[in-house]
Amino acid sequence: MITVAVDCMGGDVGVGVTLPACEAFLASHPQAHLLLVGQPEVLKKARPQLLNNVRCRVVPASEVVAMDDPIEVALRKKKDSSMRVAIQQVKDGAAQAAVSAGNTGALMAISRYLLKTLEGIDRPAIASQLPNARGGATTVLDLGANVDCTAEHLLQFAVMGSALVVAITGKPEPTVGLLNVGEEVIKGSDVIKKAGVLLRNAANTGDLNFFGNVEGDDIFKGSADIVVCDGFVGNVALKASEGLATMISGLIREAFSKNILTKMAAIIAYPVLSSFKKRVDHRRYNGAALLGLRGLVFKSHGSADAFAFEQALGRAYDAAHNGLLSSVQERIAHAAPLLSPAGVPSEIKSIPTL
C-alpha cells in the first residue's frame, strides 16, 4: 500500500487546487492512500465529502509556509507548517512520498533537514521533465538546488536521474547527456570536461548509459533521456523556455484575435490548435523530484491547477510504487568507487588546470 502525504495548504491557491486534485487522484488510483496535511477546519470547509473517503486521513498542521517566506522562517519558526508535517510523515514511515506546491527553497531546506541526504550524495538535486520533439519527455537536473557544482556532483545527478527515469517511465537503460556548449569532448569549462571523464567512466562500469555532450537544443530534440547540468544553468534554461513558450502562445492568441476575419480563422483552427496545445501542455509534466534524500519528496509548480497538481501526485505515487528510493540508493552505492578519490582514474588526474 502506497500512502502519499500532501501539503494541502501550499502553493499559490492552496486547498482550492490541492483538494480537488486529491479527489481526482484517488479516483484514478484505487490502491492509493493520502494523508491530507493542513488546518483541519480549512480542509473540512473546502471539501467535506473528500474527508469521508476511507483512503484519506487528515493530519493536522497549524501553520502554513507562505510563498515568500524566507528559508529560515520556514525552517526555524514554522515548526508546525503543513509542508514540514507532510515531510515528517515520510520520515516517520507513515507515507512513502510527500508532495507540496509550496516555496521551493523552503521545501528543499526542510526536506534536507528532516530526511538528510543519502549516503554518497553531497547535495540533493531537483529533477523535472520537459516535453520533447520525439513525443516523450527529457528529464533535466539540477533545476536550481545547486548554483555551482563539481564534476562529482554532476555524476551523482546522472546516477540519480537514471534511477528516476527507470522508476517513472520503466525504460531500462535511459541515456544521459552532459549539457555543454558543444558536442566535442574538448568543449566547456574544466568542471564539465572532468564530468565528461567521470560519466564516460561510469558508462564503462555499467553505472549509466552515457550519450555524450549535448547542447541546449537537445533538451527539446530529445537526444538523450536525461540531461545533467548545474542548478544555475538548469534553472535559466527552464525559465527561458517557459518565457519563450508563454511569449509564443501570447503571440498566437494575439494574431488570431486581431479582427473579425482572424477570429473566424481561430474558430476553424481551434481543434487543431488545441490538439497542439495538449501536446506541449506543461501541466502534464508537473511534479519535480527532489532527489538524493532519504525519502521521496515531489515539488509541484506553485501556480499549478488541480489537473497539474494531480499529475504531481501521480508522479510521486509511481516513484514510490516503483521503488525509486531503493533504486537510487543501490545505484549510488554501486557507483561509489567512482566518487571516492581512490576510484578516480588516472585519466582524470592528468587533466590540466583543475
Next chain:
Amino acid sequence: MITVAVDCMGGDVGVGVTLPACEAFLASHPQAHLLLVGQPEVLKKARPQLLNNVRCRVVPASEVVAMDDPIEVALRKKKDSSMRVAIQQVKDGAAQAAVSAGNTGALMAISRYLLKTLEGIDRPAIASQLPNARGGATTVLDLGANVDCTAEHLLQFAVMGSALVVAITGKPEPTVGLLNVGEEVIKGSDVIKKAGVLLRNAANTGDLNFFGNVEGDDIFKGSADIVVCDGFVGNVALKASEGLATMISGLIREAFSKNILTKMAAIIAYPVLSSFKKRVDHRRYNGAALLGLRGLVFKSHGSADAFAFEQALGRAYDAAHNGLLSSVQERIAHAAPLLSPAGVPSEIKSIPTL
C-alpha cells in the same frame, strides 16, 4: 562613407547566400560600400552583375575556413582565408566592420589575434538579440565566447552591451539585467553576487542603467534591454530556446497536416500563422556582435539565408555608422575605475568566500 568587408565564402552555403544578400543590402543602403572577400573566380561566376556595382570591390583570398576546421587550422594554416582577409580589412582601415557566417570559434580567434582587445577589456563577448513579448528585442551577452567569467567580466559585458544597444537601436539609457536564479540580491553564486554589487556601483556612477537581477523568462518578457551572463549559460539559454521554437513550429505544422480537415483549417489560418511567424522570425535578428575588439566584427548564423545575412550586414553597417567602436571605448574608459582593484568598493571586499 561606411565600408563593410564581407567574408563571401563563409557559412553553410557560401556565395549562394552571401552575394544575393550583398546585392539586396546595397540596394537598401545607398551610401554603403562593400569589400567582397573571397576567390575572385567563384565570386564572378556566382554573381557577375554584382561585381559591376561601383560600390563593390573584390578583395581576393585564396582559402576558405571550413565550418568544422579546428581553431588552430583556421588561425595558423589558412592565412589567406576569406575570413581572415575580411578582418584584416578592418585592421587596415579599409573597412569599418567585417561580417562572416563562418565558424564562430575561428572568427573569434582570428579577430582577437588580428584586432586585439580594447584597453580595459579582458575578454571579448558575443552579443545577439532575441525577440521579446514587448515587440522589441532583448540583447543577450555573452553567448558562448567565455565559458566561465568573473564578476568583472560581467561588468565589462554590461558596459559593452549598453554601448551596442545605444548604437543599434538609438535608445539612450538601455537597462541591464543580471541573469540569475532569482530576483533577490542574495540569490546566485558568489560570482553573480559580486557582479550585482559591481553593476549597482556602475549604476551609481552613471556608467549604466542597472535594472537588477533577472531570470531566464525575463529574456522573452523583455524586462530589461540587455541581459548579461557568462558564455556557458548564455549559450545554453540561446540553444534551448532555439530547440523549443523548432519543436513548437514542428508540432504546429504536424497538427495542421494531420488530415484533410486540418489541412483546410491550415489554409484558412495561413495568413494569421504567417503574420505570427513573421513576429518571431529569428532571421530578423541575425548578426551577433563580437564586442571588446579594436574593430567591429559581426557573426551571421552559419545556416543564414540571404534575407538573414542581409540583416547581419545591416546591423554591422548601423554599428559602424553610429560609432559603436568609439562608444564602447569611451564607456569602458569611463567605467575603468570600477574595474581596477582600487575602485572596488569596500562592500565587495566584505563578501565572504569569494
